[in-house]
Amino acid sequence: MKRTWITLTLAVVVPVLAWGGFAGTEVYLPSVGLGPGYQGSHWHTSLWIENPGTVDANVTFEFLARGTSNPAPPVAHLVVPPGETIRIVDVLADLFAMSKGYGALRITADHEVLVAARAFSQPQGAGDDLSTGQFFGAVPASFAIGLGDATGVVGGFQFTPMDSGPFRYNYGFVETTGNNATVRVTAFNGNDPTTSIGSKDYTVGGYAAIQDNLSKLIPNPNGDNIYLRFEVISGSGKIIAFGTGIANGSNDPSTFEMQFADSLLSGGGGGGGGLTSVAHDTTLTGDGTSGAPLGIADGGVTPAKLSAAGSAAGQVLTSDGTHVSWQTPSGGGGGGGGLSLPYSGTSAANAIAFAVHSSADFPTVEGENNGTGSNPVGVFGRADHGTGVEGHGNIGISGESTGTGFGVVGAIDNGSSILTVGPVGVVGSAANGAGVVGLSDTNYGVDGISTSGPGVHGYSSAHDGVRGHSAGASKSGVYGFNENSKGYGVYGRNSANGATGFLGGTAVVNGGLAEATGVAGTATATNGTGVLGVADNGSDAYGVWGVSSGGYAGYFSGKVHIEGNLEVSGSVSKGGGSFKIDHPLDPANKYLYHSFVESPDMMDIYNGNVRTDGDGYAVVELPGYFQALNRDFRYQLTVIGQFAQAIVAEEIHDNRFVIRTNLGNVRVSWQVTGIRHDPWANAHRIQVEVPKPPSERGTYLEPALYGQGPEHALSARVAKLYRAKAKHAEAGR
Numbered sequence: 001m002k003r004t005w006i007t008l009t010l011a012v013v014v015p016v017l018a019w020g021g022f023a024g025t026e027v028y029l030p031s032v033g034l035g036p037g038y039q040g041s042h043w044h045t046s047l048w049i050e051n052p053g054t055v056d057a058n059v060t061f062e063f064l065a066r067g068t069s070n071p072a073p074p075v076a077h078l079v080v081p082p083g084e085t086i087r088i089v090d091v092l093a094d095l096f097a098m099s100k101g102y103g104a105l106r107i108t109a110d111h112e113v114l115v116a117a118r119a120f121s122q123p124q125g126a127g128d129d130l131s132t133g134q135f136f137g138a139v140p141a142s143f144a145i146g147l148g149d150a151t152g153v154v155g156g157f158q159f160t161p162m163d164s165g166p167f168r169y170n171y172g173f174v175e176t177t178g179n180n181a182t183v184r185v186t187a188f189n190g191n192d193p194t195t196s197i198g199s200k201d202y203t204v205g206g207y208a209a210i211q212d213n214l215s216k217l218i219p220n221p222n223g224d225n226i227y228l229r230f231e232v233i234s235g236s237g238k239i240i241a242f243g244t245g246i247a248n249g250s251n252d253p254s255t256f257e258m259q260f261a262d263s264l265l266s267g268g269g270g271g272g273g274g275l276t277s278v279a280h281d282t283t284l285t286g287d288g289t290s291g292a293p294l295g296i297a298d299g300g301v302t303p304a305k306l307s308a309a310g311s312a313a314g315q316v317l318t319s320d321g322t323h324v325s326w327q328t329p330s331g332g333g334g335g336g337g338g339l340s341l342p343y344s345g346t347s348a349a350n351a352i353a354f355a356v357h358s359s360a361d362f363p364t365v366e367g368e369n370n371g372t373g374s375n376p377v378g379v380f381g382r383a384d385h386g387t388g389v390e391g392h393g394n395i396g397i398s399g400e401s402t403g404t405g406f407g408v409v410g411a412i413d414n415g416s417s418i419l420t421v422g423p424v425g426v427v428g429s430a431a432n433g434a435g436v437v438g439l440s441d442t443n444y445g446v447d448g449i450s451t452s453g454p455g456v457h458g459y460s461s462a463h464d465g466v467r468g469h470s471a472g473a474s475k476s477g478v479y480g481f482n483e484n485s486k487g488y489g490v491y492g493r494n495s496a497n498g499a500t501g502f503l504g505g506t507a508v509v510n511g512g513l514a515e516a517t518g519v520a521g522t523a524t525a526t527n528g529t530g531v532l533g534v535a536d537n538g539s540d541a542y543g544v545w546g547v548s549s550g551g552y553a554g555y556f557s558g559k560v561h562i563e564g565n566l567e568v569s570g571s572v573s574k575g576g577g578s579f580k581i582d583h584p585l586d587p588a589n590k591y592l593y594h595s596f597v598e599s600p601d602m603m604d605i606y607n608g609n610v611r612t613d614g615d616g617y618a619v620v621e622l623p624g625y626f627q628a629l630n631r632d633f634r635y636q637l638t639v640i641g642q643f644a645q646a647i648v649a650e651e652i653h654d655n656r657f658v659i660r661t662n663l664g665n666v667r668v669s670w671q672v673t674g675i676r677h678d679p680w681a682n683a684h685r686i687q688v689e690v691p692k693p694p695s696e697r698g699t700y701l702e703p704a705l706y707g708q709g710p711e712h713a714l715s716a717r718v719a720k721l722y723r724a725k726a727k728h729a730e731a732g733r
Contacts, residue, residue, distance in 0.1 A: 022139065023140075024142070025108060025109050025111065026108045026141040030136070030139065030174045030240050031104060031209075032063075032092065032102070033092070033101070040123070041246075042124055044121075044131075045118070045119045046090065046091065046118045047087070048116050049115050051083065052083070054082045055111060058110045059109040060109070061076045061095055061107055062105070062107075062108075062207075063076075063095075064105065064174060065101065066209045066210070067210065069205025071206060074096050091117070104174040104209040105117075106207065107138060115137075116136065118135055118136070119253065121251040134255045136242075143260055144176040145240075146181075146238040148232070150229055151260075152228065155226075155256035156171075156190075156223065156245075158214045158221045159223075162248075168248055170213050171241070171243045172210050172212065172242055173230060174240050178206035178207055179235060179238075181238070182235055183231070183233070184231050185199065185228060187199070204237070242256065310325075312328070365379070531544070533545075571686070577595065577596040578595045600688045601675045602681050602685075603676075604673065605673050609668070614665060616663060617660055618659045620656060623655065625655075628678065629676060631677040632674060639667070640669055646659060
């Protein structure tokens with residue numbers, strides 16, 4: 001990017017510029033130029049920039065070259081003091097040290113500036129008095145049109161040939177956002193705005209500057225009143241459009257600006273002497289302009305704004321449905337506007353019928369009943385189709401029972417007695433719905449506490465005793481936590497044959513047991529299942545998920561059968577390995593086994609057959625990933641069907657190698673091996689000989705092969721620890 005810094009010391013201080021225009025912090029001059037033109041014209045651009053503010057304006061100029069996008073245009077900088085106007089005589093020469101160039105200017109500043117320019121033709125060697133020029137007022141970026149918008153430019157006047165009439169006409173636009181856009185320009189006769197006489201689409205990049213002659217739009221223009229319509233038909237870019245009419249004899253140009261939206265100009269200082277702003281206190285908002293209408297602020301009507309005229313002590317300001325007036329409230333035991341008991345009222349409005357608010361550290365509403373009858377109730381709520389009583393907060397509803405009754409009772413009446421249990425904190429009963437529902441945004445929906453018995457007890461004769469459901473990410477439908485080192489977070493037991501038992505251990509163990517078990521399952525019944533995990537919904541569901549950062553995520557002692565695919569992202573260590581399939585020759589009665597190929601290296605094997613050409617050469621193409629995956633290549637060649645010599649003529653490069661035979665048209669069987677050197681392999685090289693860790697020394701994977709008893713098996717040590725934990729689990733029930 002070319003950057004030019006200049007300092008202009010000659011400036012004229014004036015109160016207000018005489019020209020019309022729009023100030024802004026990002027404005028565009030859509031057409032500037034320096035250099036020779038049509039019919040001997042020679043173009044220059046002078047620029048004026050005013051700072052109407054009270055502090056320095058730091059201004060940046062960017063030259064947007066014509067006919068291309070401008071992602072990194074040449075840049076120049078200027079500081080305009082407050083209240084001053086600076087004139088730049090020849091903007092492209094003075095700011096950018098250019099000798100020739102055509103395009104547009106993007107001008108940005110940290111405070112609003114007003115910019116205008118004169119693009120003029122001046123014959124070589126002539127003075128300013130013989131120049132002919134046009135005025136361009138810089139247009140704010142906010143005036144640009146975008147996708148779905150359209151604007152118009154008038155003044156089209158040109159005949160064919162171009163210099164046969166009094167005028168020629170150019171049109172153009174500049175993109176203002178740095179984004180791509182497709183712009184359609186359509187021409188019409190001024191007296192027929194519905195019939196197109198020419199159209200052209202421009203697909204441009206960010207900050208593109210475009211200018212064309214009318215003949216690019218209309219093949220043979222012949223008209224003195226041509227109207228152009230500009231519209232953005234795709235892309236996120238925006239444009240400012242213009243037209244220029246030039247007299248063929250004098251090269252005197254005239255500017256035709258695009259039509260600006262009415263919403264940009266309404267109330268915009270076009271004269272008329274209306275209000276520009278309204279000063280007020282904080283009880284009002286806005287400044288009285290069309291962009292910020294005057295209004296009453298929230299909380300703006302205070303007691304000081306109300307008059308007590310016509311009122312009496314104890315009255316309230318209310319409405320009778322037609323007028324607002326001071327009225328004495330109904331009820332009113334005690335003269336303070338309260339309620340007389342017994343009180344009953346009804347409301348059909350879709351709003352809270354009765355509300356009481358308090359910020360004190362004390363109950364807001366209390367109901368107390370000291371009756372000794374069969375059904376004394378402190379607070380009673382009933383809803384035929386909704387919720388009888390609903391509570392929100394740290395404790396939404398609090399109930400206390402000092403006798404044999406209930407602190408809080410929730411019931412759905414099905415016509416039969418429901419309160420048939422002993423003294424309980426909360427009882428919920430329902431024939432079909434939920435007896436108790438607990439909801440909380442951040443805490444417990446239902447919290448059960450007991451110092452000796454179960455905190456929460458659930459029983460069902462035909463369904464789940466306790467059920468938990470969660471829609472939260474990484475959360476649990478049922479979560480159990482136990483602080484005792486020998487207790488269990490969640491415990492499940494089923495004594496029926498063929499059933500499933502589940503034991504959930506503590507997440508953290510403090511003292512007692514040296515090692516903890518996250519999940520353990522024991523099935524003593526015939527054909528039982530210790531732990532069962534089923535997840536049938538979704539391709540990313542997991543029947544069993546085990547995680548361990550330092551130990552085993554899963555440990556199996558005995559046979560393991562996998563029905564389906566096994567994927568392993570890390571290494572596999574085994575005593576041996578083979579495939580096992582139904583025997584191809586007797587699949588109903590036999591299996592066929594083959595052992596794996598083993599190596600101390602991470603070796604890959606590739607092989608195939610190839611025939612050399614008439615000169616004895618053959619090129620073997622390996623997979624495109626071969627050299628990215630492998631190194632340390634080894635080769636084996638075997639000639640097939642005749643006596644011949646075969647060599648590797650060119651070793652592997654570009655994922656290929658060349659075989660050569662001393663005879664032509666020889667069939668060769670080849671084999672290539674390589675050692676993996678991909679990032680994973682480099683980070684996880686196999687250690688061929690590894691000492692056993694202290695906890696496994698003295699144990700064997702296969703003790704019988706070394707003359708040792710089964711008590712020396714590594715699996716026996718793990719099983720011993722598991723049985724000890726299971727014993728603790730049963731003892732704790």
